[in-house]
Every structure is written in structure tokens, then in C-alpha cells.
Amino acid sequence: MLEVSPAGGGAHVLWEVTGECACFRGHFEGDPLLPGITHLALLADAATRLAGRARTISEVKSLRLRRPVRPGDRVHGTLEGPDADGRLRFDLRVEGGTAASGVVVVVDAFA
Amino acid sequence: MPEDEAAARLPHSPPARLVHSLRERTEGAVRCRAHIPLDSPWVRDGRAPAFVAIEIGAQATALLGAGGGPGPRAGYLVGARDARFPARSLPAGVDLEVEARDAGSAPPLRTCAIVVRGPDGVELATATVSVYATQSGG
Numbered sequence: 001m002l003e004v005s006p007a008g009g010g011a012h013v014l015w016e017v018t019g020e021c022a023c024f025r026g027h028f029e030g031d032p033l034l035p036g037i038t039h040l041a042l043l044a045d046a047a048t049r050l051a052g053r054a055r056t057i058s059e060v061k062s063l064r065l066r067r068p069v070r071p072g073d074r075v076h077g078t079l080e081g082p083d084a085d086g087r088l089r090f091d092l093r094v095e096g097g098t099a100a101s102g103v104v105v106v107v108d109a110f111a
Numbered sequence: 112m113p114e115d116e117a118a119a120r121l122p123h124s125p126p127a128r129l130v131h132s133l134r135e136r137t138e139g140a141v142r143c144r145a146h147i148p149l150d151s152p153w154v155r156d157g158r159a160p161a162f163v164a165i166e167i168g169a170q171a172t173a174l175l176g177a178g179g180g181p182g183p184r185a186g187y188l189v190g191a192r193d194a195r196f197p198a199r200s201l202p203a204g205v206d207l208e209v210e211a212r213d214a215g216s217a218p219p220l221r222t223c224a225i226v227v228r229g230p231d232g233v234e235l236a237t238a239t240v241s242v243y244a245t246q247s248g249g
Contacts, residue, residue, distance in 0.1 A: 021152075022152030023152050025126055025127060025152065026123055026124040026125055026126055026127030026128060027123060027127035028122050028123065028124070028127075028185075029122075029124055033187075035127065035166060035188075036165075036166070036169075036187075036188040036189075036191075037162050037163060037165050037166045037188075040160070040162040040165070041153075041160065041162075044160065044162075056160060056161070056199055056200075057160070057161070057162050057196070058161075058195075058196055058199065059194060059195050059196065060162065060165065060191050060192070060193075060194035060238065061192065061193070061194075062190075062191075062192045063165075063190060063191040063192070063194075064189070064190050065187075065188060065189050065190060066189075068187075107199075109199065
């Protein structure tokens with residue numbers, strides 16, 4: 001369950017990662033590792049909730065994956081934006097430090 | 112590289128495996144057949160978010176680096192940049208094509224410019240992805 005709390009010009013997010021997440025299927029057998037693109041799905045979901053309408057990612061300016069995320073981890077972080085150009089900066093952390101950071105551009109999903 | 116061999120080189124299993132066979136290998140590049148399964152967790156109403164192209168590109172990049180040695184090699188997506196998605200979503204259940212071209216690798220880190228095309232050859236996504244490959248099976 002993803003929690004999104006508006007804060008300033010962005011938001012705080014919290015996601016308790018469980019082994020039931022379908023994203024772990026086949027990634028990898030006996031060694032579940034969250035696919036890196038799951039962070040992008042989290043951002044699109046958070047942007048949708050913040051805007052109150054369906055949002056999607058049209059560009060990934062940068063994405064850096066620094067730490068693996070596994071079942072039982074707690075992902076929390078900050079979002080800054082989106083600004084007038086749709087740029088959303090993010091820093092998602094797990095115990096020990098940043099798991100993923102970068103900048104994406106979000107747009108209306110059905111524009 | 113036939114489909115079975117391509118599958119053996121990637122540690123992903125269905126529905127996470129998105130690259131299924133290598134169509135062509137040239138100096139510093141591969142061209143592969145990709146396919147997003149309809150039962151993929153990313154698929155809704157027959158389509159997946161365009162950012163799934165980054166995972167497709169990462170798997171193709173891993174195949175480019177899977178030269179010798181038996182068994183799968185773990186490859187971890189560690190970064191992406193300059194990803195553009197002219198299509199907001201990707202069709203699932205159809206053959207796609209992905210091309211990964213070396214863009215300055217320094218093993219075990221491999222960086223490639225990737226292009227994902229639809230069945231009609233239209234570009235759906237472009238990006239630069241970086242994958243960290245282990246030296247042995249994993």
C-alpha cells in the first residue's frame with residue numbers, strides 16, 4: 001500500500017514492500033529483487049494521486065538505482081514537483097540510504 | 112542466438128522475462144525480439160506503461176554482455192537517462208524489437224543506447240541504460 005502525503009511543493013511517500021507484490025514474479029526465482037522500473041511505477045502512482053487525475057511518465061531524465069529493494073523493505077522518500085514543465089525530482093530511500101533517485105517528466109495519461 | 116539460448120542467458124523467468132531471442136549481433140550491438148506477456152503485472156487492458164521499455168532495454172543490454180560461459184548471468188539495472196517515450200504505453204502480447212548499442216561500457220558496467228520499436232517498426236522508446244553484470248552465473 002502506497003501512502004502519499006502532500007508536503008510543500010511535493011510530497012512524502014511511504015511504501016511497505018511485501019513479497020505478494022506481483023512485480024517479484026520471475027525477478028528472480030529464489031532471490032526476489034524489486035525491478036528497478038517499479039520505482040517509476042510508484043512515481044506515476046504518486047503523481048496521479050497528487051493531481052487527482054491519471055498521470056504517466058513521458059521522459060526519464062535520470063534514474064540512479066543505488067540499493068536493492070526486497071520483500072519486507074520500507075521505501076520512503078521525497079518528491080519535489082512536478083514543476084510547470086512536469087519535472088518531478090525524487091529520492092527514495094530504504095534502510096541504509098538512497099535506493100533510487102532522479103528526475104522524471106510526468107504528463108496527463110490521456111492528453 | 113535461438114530462443115532457448117537467450118532464455119538461458121537471462122536469469123529472469125516469466126512473466127519478468129521480456130527479451131526472448133537475439134536476432135542479430137554486430138560489433139557492439141544486438142537486435143532482439145521482445146514481448147511483454149499479457150499476464151505481466153505491468154499490463155492493464157493489453158498495454159504496459161512506456162517505462163517498461165527501460166527493462167526491455169536492460170535485458171537486451173545484459174544479452175549483449177553475455178558473451179561466453181554457461182548459464183545465466185545476473186545483470187542489475189543501475190541507471191537510465193535521456194529516456195523518451197513517444198508512445199505513452201507499449202502493446203502487450205505482440206512482438207517488439209529492441210536494439211542495444213554499446214555507449215561506453217566499462218565492464219562489469221555496460222551502458223547502451225537502446226531503441227524499442229513496435230511491430231510496424233515505429234519507435235516507441237529510446238534511452239540510455241546501464242547494467243551491472245556479475246562475472247559468473249547468478
